[in-house]
Amino acid sequence: MATSTEINLGDVGARSAAYAEEMQGEHMTLNVGPSHPTTHGVLRLLIELDGDRVIKCEPVIGYLHRGDEKIAENMTYNQFVPYTDRLDYLAPLANNVAYAIAVEKLAKLEMPPRCQAIRVICCELARISSHLLGIGVFGMDAGAWTIFMYTFTQREKLYTLFEELTGARFTTSYTRIGGVARDMPDGWLGRVNKFCQDVLPVIDEVDKLLTRNKIFLQRTEGIGVITKEDALAYGITGANLRAAGIEADLRKDNPYCGYEHYDFEVPIGTRGDCFDRYLVRLEEMRQSVRIVRQAIEKMPEGPWYAESAKKIFAPPKSKVLSSMEELIQNFMIVTEGPQIPPGEVYFEAENPKGALGFYIVSKGGGVPYRLHIKGPSFVSLGILPKIMPGHLLTDITCILGSLDFVLGECDR
Amino acid sequence: MDTLVDTLKAKFNFVTPRASSDTEAVNVPAENLLAFAHYLRDELGYDMLLDLCGVDWDVAGLRFGVVYQFYHSGKKTYLRVATLAPDNMAPAVPSLAALWPSADWHEREAYDMFGIQFVGHPNLKRILMWDGYEFYPLRKEFPLAGIESELPAADTAEATNAKVIAAPMMGGPFNAKNEEHHHMSSAEPRAGDQSWTEDKPKPGQKG
Numbered sequence: 001m002a003t004s005t006e007i008n009l010g011d012v013g014a015r016s017a018a019y020a021e022e023m024q025g026e027h028m029t030l031n032v033g034p035s036h037p038t039t040h041g042v043l044r045l046l047i048e049l050d051g052d053r054v055i056k057c058e059p060v061i062g063y064l065h066r067g068d069e070k071i072a073e074n075m076t077y078n079q080f081v082p083y084t085d086r087l088d089y090l091a092p093l094a095n096n097v098a099y100a101i102a103v104e105k106l107a108k109l110e111m112p113p114r115c116q117a118i119r120v121i122c123c124e125l126a127r128i129s130s131h132l133l134g135i136g137v138f139g140m141d142a143g144a145w146t147i148f149m150y151t152f153t154q155r156e157k158l159y160t161l162f163e164e165l166t167g168a169r170f171t172t173s174y175t176r177i178g179g180v181a182r183d184m185p186d187g188w189l190g191r192v193n194k195f196c197q198d199v200l201p202v203i204d205e206v207d208k209l210l211t212r213n214k215i216f217l218q219r220t221e222g223i224g225v226i227t228k229e230d231a232l233a234y235g236i237t238g239a240n241l242r243a244a245g246i247e248a249d250l251r252k253d254n255p256y257c258g259y260e261h262y263d264f265e266v267p268i269g270t271r272g273d274c275f276d277r278y279l280v281r282l283e284e285m286r287q288s289v290r291i292v293r294q295a296i297e298k299m300p301e302g303p304w305y306a307e308s309a310k311k312i313f314a315p316p317k318s319k320v321l322s323s324m325e326e327l328i329q330n331f332m333i334v335t336e337g338p339q340i341p342p343g344e345v346y347f348e349a350e351n352p353k354g355a356l357g358f359y360i361v362s363k364g365g366g367v368p369y370r371l372h373i374k375g376p377s378f379v380s381l382g383i384l385p386k387i388m389p390g391h392l393l394t395d396i397t398c399i400l401g402s403l404d405f406v407l408g409e410c411d412r
Numbered sequence: 413m414d415t416l417v418d419t420l421k422a423k424f425n426f427v428t429p430r431a432s433s434d435t436e437a438v439n440v441p442a443e444n445l446l447a448f449a450h451y452l453r454d455e456l457g458y459d460m461l462l463d464l465c466g467v468d469w470d471v472a473g474l475r476f477g478v479v480y481q482f483y484h485s486g487k488k489t490y491l492r493v494a495t496l497a498p499d500n501m502a503p504a505v506p507s508l509a510a511l512w513p514s515a516d517w518h519e520r521e522a523y524d525m526f527g528i529q530f531v532g533h534p535n536l537k538r539i540l541m542w543d544g545y546e547f548y549p550l551r552k553e554f555p556l557a558g559i560e561s562e563l564p565a566a567d568t569a570e571a572t573n574a575k576v577i578a579a580p581m582m583g584g585p586f587n588a589k590n591e592e593h594h595h596m597s598s599a600e601p602r603a604g605d606q607s608w609t610e611d612k613p614k615p616g617q618k619g
Contacts, residue, residue, distance in 0.1 A: 061539060061540065062538075062539060062540035062541060062542070065540040065541065067549060067558075069525070069550060070549055070550055070554070070556060071556070074556045105433070105434055106433060108433065230513075232459045232460050232485055233459070233460075233512055233513050233514065234513050234514045235460050235461055235462055235463075235512065235514030237462075246485065248485055248488075253488035254488060254490075343431070343432070343433040344431075344432060344433065344479075344492075345432075345433055345434045346434065346435065346463070346481050346490065346492060347434070348462070355462070357462060357463050357481065359463065359465055359479065359481065361467065370465075370467050370468075372463070372465035372467075372479075374462065374463040374465075374481075378517065378521075379514060379517070381517075382513075382514060382516060382517040383513075386513070411540060412540075
């Protein structure tokens with residue numbers, strides 16, 4: 001015979017209400033990274049969450065610290081060029097150029113026009129390459145996978161061009177103090193021109209796919225806003241600063257490499273949110289194509305290294321093998337390094353990720369006494385504790401993607 | 413026209429011009445740095461602190477210095493300011509993090525690399541190296557190879573008995589070993605079958 005017993009459940013509604021009350025204000029700490037796809041490298045974020053909302057965000061960096069500044073103090077100026085590849089490893093050519101110009105400024109060395117034009121092309125192609133990846137992965141972070149396929153294809157073509165120019169696809173090490181490693185190969189400019197033709201429709205395609213994409217807009221508009229005041233106070237540079245509505249581009253403000261002779265526009269944003277940062281990068285690529293085309297059009301003839309700087313730039317191999325003086329010169333530069341006069345210099349170049357700065361102290365000789373690198377990504381990540389709180393957990397990916405940082409130059 | 417350095421010298425008697433090959437530069441004593449920085453930001457409008465870094469000057473007098481790079485985003489001009497920490501044993505300079513938030517991380521880095529204290533910094537702890545690391549790597553006496561120290565994670569260190577070891581400066585896999593009978597084949601890394609060398613014949617071959 002079945003028996004039934006009465007169970008007293010009590011007041012279920014009141015209990016669950018009390019439980020919800022108890023859970024209220026309970027925070028959870030979430031660890032993101034250091035190995036996580038949204039962190040674009042080895043960034044680690046310690047995030048304090050209230051439900052889905054970020055209360056506090058603390059970036060933890062240093063996982064890619066290699067002691068570049070210490071290494072620089074122990075080698076000649078030219079030997080450090082390959083290390084600059086590994087700062088912003090998505091735009092190694094631009095790093096090479098920035099570093100070379102910094103040292104040349106210390107040596108008060110003027111580059112001949114052809115060298116400058118080659119370097120301008122290098123910088124702008126590096127910018128296109130970096131932004132192609134930046135926008136591609138940003139789209140991916142926001143859920144638009146297709147963009148990445150389009151942009152990565154073009155970036156691949158660029159890498160083929162880099163390989164023709166420098167011999168390496170990724171770690172270019174193209175500049176030397178006082179010039180570049182070698183002149184451009186025959187027909188290379190034509191192929192660059194062809195690439196410029198090919199990349200513009202792809203940029204338009206990305207524009208069509210993303211700029212009016214409702215999902216993308218909803219995920220990026222008004223998210224991760226960096227105000228003008230914050231951007232300046234936190235020292236943000238590059239596209240992230242311009243997206244906040246500040247007209248600042250070192251290529252215009254403090255021209256180097258002969259940028260004052262090129263006709264281009266500097267796009268700036270109005271709101272400083274994720275969407276503006278995307279728009280600024282998209283337009284910058286078009287402007288870079290403009291600059292590259294002008295550089296190709298008026299590519300000057302002449303030497304591609306500073307011929308007068310006999311203690312700084314090693315002479316061409318053909319001369320080294322046929323002339324005693326050049327042989328000695330080459331030997332001295334290889335063994336003792338380029339002879340840089342004593343002094344100190346701080347030089348910043350407008351790199352794809354922002355202003356990459358080198359502070360170099362020379363006490364004479366071929367080795368820097370102190371070489372400090374200011375990576376723009378280091379600065380961009382420093383603002384995260386300020387802008388992250390108040391956003392939803394899902395916005396983190398968007399904000400990180402839109403800041404377009406790279407840990408190689410953040411951790412150095 | 414007065415240069416910026418002249419203006420600063422007229423305003424503050426502690427400011428001295430600094431030799432520089434690019435931009436205008438001044439020396440400011442550490443004890444006057446805060447007053448100078450306030451003037452720089454609020455009166456002169458240097459709204460960006462782009463960079464600051466420690467330097468181990470290794471001079472007979474004061475050893476540790478901090479070099480600041482300021483930027484005027486309106487006029488697009490740079491200003492370099494250098495200061496020296498008054499005490500070599502416990503170097504300390506005032507923190508500028510309250511004036512320019514960008515100083516926060518840069519000062520942490522200078523503390524991390526040189527052990528320079530930034531007085532008034534809200535959160536002065538290591539940033540690139542791990543908490544609990546004992547050395548200041550960019551000081552001149554710190555060797556390039558590094559110094560053996562404990563792993564950051566104590567539990568891993570206990571389980572694996574591993575330590576952070578100094579980098580091999582010579583005798584790595586690409587160098588011939590300094591032994592009496594050495595061959596390149598024992599020094600160079602190679603893929604595939606490594607069972608035979610000049611000393612040992614290839615399997616299946618008569619030695």
